[in-house]
Amino acid sequence: MRQDKILNIPAIRRMPTYLHKLLKMRSEGRVSVSSTELAEYMHIELIVVRKDISLTGISGQRRVGYDVNELIRYIKNYLGWDESLSAALIGAGSLGTALLGYDDFEHYGFQIGQVFDTDPDKVGRKIYGRTVRHIDEMAEAFAEKQPEIAVICVSNNAAQRVADRVIELGVRYIWNFANVSLNVPPHVVVQREVIAGGLAMLAVKRKQEKNSAKQDLII
Amino acid sequence: MRQDKILNIPAIRRMPTYLHKLLKMRSEGRVSVSSTELAEYMHIELIVVRKDISLTGISGQRRVGYDVNELIRYIKNYLGWDESLSAALIGAGSLGTALLGYDDFEHYGFQIGQVFDTDPDKVGRKIYGRTVRHIDEMAEAFAEKQPEIAVICVSNNAAQRVADRVIELGVRYIWNFANVSLNVPPHVVVQREVIAGGLAMLAVKRKQEKNSAKQDLII
Numbered sequence: 001m002r003q004d005k006i007l008n009i010p011a012i013r014r015m016p017t018y019l020h021k022l023l024k025m026r027s028e029g030r031v032s033v034s035s036t037e038l039a040e041y042m043h044i045e046l047i048v049v050r051k052d053i054s055l056t057g058i059s060g061q062r063r064v065g066y067d068v069n070e071l072i073r074y075i076k077n078y079l080g081w082d083e084s085l086s087a088a089l090i091g092a093g094s095l096g097t098a099l100l101g102y103d104d105f106e107h108y109g110f111q112i113g114q115v116f117d118t119d120p121d122k123v124g125r126k127i128y129g130r131t132v133r134h135i136d137e138m139a140e141a142f143a144e145k146q147p148e149i150a151v152i153c154v155s156n157n158a159a160q161r162v163a164d165r166v167i168e169l170g171v172r173y174i175w176n177f178a179n180v181s182l183n184v185p186p187h188v189v190v191q192r193e194v195i196a197g198g199l200a201m202l203a204v205k206r207k208q209e210k211n212s213a214k215q216d217l218i219i
Numbered sequence: 220m221r222q223d224k225i226l227n228i229p230a231i232r233r234m235p236t237y238l239h240k241l242l243k244m245r246s247e248g249r250v251s252v253s254s255t256e257l258a259e260y261m262h263i264e265l266i267v268v269r270k271d272i273s274l275t276g277i278s279g280q281r282r283v284g285y286d287v288n289e290l291i292r293y294i295k296n297y298l299g300w301d302e303s304l305s306a307a308l309i310g311a312g313s314l315g316t317a318l319l320g321y322d323d324f325e326h327y328g329f330q331i332g333q334v335f336d337t338d339p340d341k342v343g344r345k346i347y348g349r350t351v352r353h354i355d356e357m358a359e360a361f362a363e364k365q366p367e368i369a370v371i372c373v374s375n376n377a378a379q380r381v382a383d384r385v386i387e388l389g390v391r392y393i394w395n396f397a398n399v400s401l402n403v404p405p406h407v408v409v410q411r412e413v414i415a416g417g418l419a420m421l422a423v424k425r426k427q428e429k430n431s432a433k434q435d436l437i438i
Contacts, residue, residue: 194232
């Protein structure tokens with residue numbers, strides 16, 4: 001896997017949250033939004049919001065704020081979410097099921113159209129409208145419709161095997177929820193999702209608090 | 220909610236991944252590890268690994284690498300994971316179930332000991348060894364054992380109500396998986412988990428590739 005430098009990781013991770021808020025505002029009939037309002041919503045500093053938004057290339061209109069529609073368009077364009085992204089999900093356990101039920105994906109053009117598992121209790125069942133197929137049918141299913149992204153939600157033990165198989169079948173982007181580092185050829189991009197990353201953030205915030213409380217006592 | 224500056228967000232998010240790898244190495248009998256090996260595992264640059272690790276305060280032994288045990292201890296201490304963190308999970312749907320089944324939490328001292336829901340089909344059932352109790356029993360359960368962290372996995376509509384309730388019952392740290400910005404008093408810390416953040420990362424990587432492929436064509 002290449003080690004392309006991706007700058008502004010926190011900013012990129014915040015983009016869906018802006019988008020979620022903006023889509024909600026639009027549905028409520030709002031036409032413009034100030035960076036101050038977004039900063040309050042996000043609980044981050046104004047300057048950070050302005051920097052985040054400037055990444056998208058939009059030119060701010062300082063007095064009236066941003067046009068909601070335009071900002072949605074710029075964020076979607078920045079992320080490449082203005083076109084549809086087709087995905088196959090492998091592993092229809094509880095995490096896979098949670099992802100299939102995630103409402104916002106459709107607004108992001110992210111369409112998990114295919115679901116695979118090996119468990120006979122799951123194969124043939126419908127989850128949020130998609131029928132679970134056996135993983136052995138993957139080649140056939142991909143021949144009908146080639147997904148661009150594979151979402152791997154299988155156990156740690158099975159993840160590398162599943163990755164090898166989807167790559168063999170032409171997938172170049174993998175969103176990996178298994179807690180393993182996948183070995184993939186250089187043309188394949190993997191985004192590893194470590195659910196405990198957020199817990200680490202919360203834990204550090206807690207630790208900082210405890211430390212500053214200790215300092216207060218010492219002073 | 221305060222807007223304390225947390226530096227090195229990506230580094231903090233990577234900590235559980237280092238820890239996961241180091242724990243695995245230790246269980247395999249390894250006693251030392253080089254930053255080069257960690258960089259290869261993480262698919263990131265050596266300098267980034269060194270910076271990440273230096274955050275923990277460990278002093279590197281350049282020739283023989285890091286002592287695995289010591290590095291585990293420093294990372295755990297940095298995150299405050301050397302003491303046990305008790306948690307209550309509210310919302311035993313598919314995402315909540317996935318979190319309850321996440322093996323690594325126990326190595327992080329993160330113990331989700333209590334599970335609540337309102338669904339009569341779920342209340343009384345056992346999920347990974349924990350019995351789901353009705354949310355109305357929360358006050359009673361917290362009086363028996365006060366959790367430090369609340370993990371909110373309920374629907375977006377119910378999230379604020381649940382947050383208000385756990386705060387009222389003395390919780391100061393919230394790990395929020397609902398896709399809403401919670402309003403909380405200043406003494407409460409919220410970590411909002413936006414699952415689509417990883418998808419945004421993958422999408423930007425894909426977009427960068429498409430752009431550079433276009434440039435190749437133009438050149």
